[in-house]
């Protein structure tokens with residue numbers, strides 16, 4: 001956990017809970033680091049480009065938290081630089097709950113999970129929406145190619161803090177592409193083994209002594225005289 005993440009999320013109430021449960025001392029040390037926003041490094045940037053979905057939480061003006069899923073082709077969420085994430089926001093059910101929430105409070109929490117590697121990553125940041133007309137270069141970069149969806153707007157998130165979680169309790173799951181690539185090597189191996197098997201079987205047939213009295217010997221005792 002970065003110190004910035006701890007500073008943002010360890011509120012007075014959270015700290016009280018940590019004291020009650022005996023984890024406060026260790027966590028106090030984490031929060032004691034630098035107070036500037038976290039920067040995305042190579043590991044974070046690579047991870048962001050691997051996920052094909054994530055969850056985004058925002059807060060409504062009534063104080064209710066709201067969480068929604070965002071999905072697309074792997075890489076649709078991109079690190080545009082070391083402090084900015086972006087993604088194309090597709091047309092959906094047109095409830096615009098996240099969009100409306102962001103009009104009053106830009107703070108968001110993202111949860112990225114990569115199931116096959118059992119890795120998860122949390123990000124706290126501030127989001128804003130832009131249109132392709134406002135930011136054509138960003139739109140060009142974020143618009144997924146060959147993907148059937150109507151892009152309504154582009155979301156830009158300024159990262160404030162992040163936290164890597166442990167893999168515990170993430171059941172590994174595999175995308176169809178991951179299954180296909182794993183099965184592909186097995187299929188190639190099976191094809192090779194089948195070919196080898198056919199060749200060995202043929203060699204056995206070729207090497208077998210011909211049984212006396214078989215048709216191959218030209219035994220004509222079974223022939224019916226006409």
Ligand SMILES: Cc1cc2nc3c(=O)[nH]c(=O)nc-3n(C[C@H](O)[C@H](O)[C@H](O)COP(=O)(O)O)c2cc1C
Pocket residue numbers: 068069070090091092093094095096097098099
């Ligand atoms: C036709 C259609 C119907 C949808 N219905 C739902 C739905 O009932 N519930 C839901 O959570 N998402 C639904 N979705 C997905 C959401 O519309 C999509 O995730 C959208 O980004 C939600 O944003 P919001 O919840 O922030 O308003 C639907 C998408 C489409 C295209």
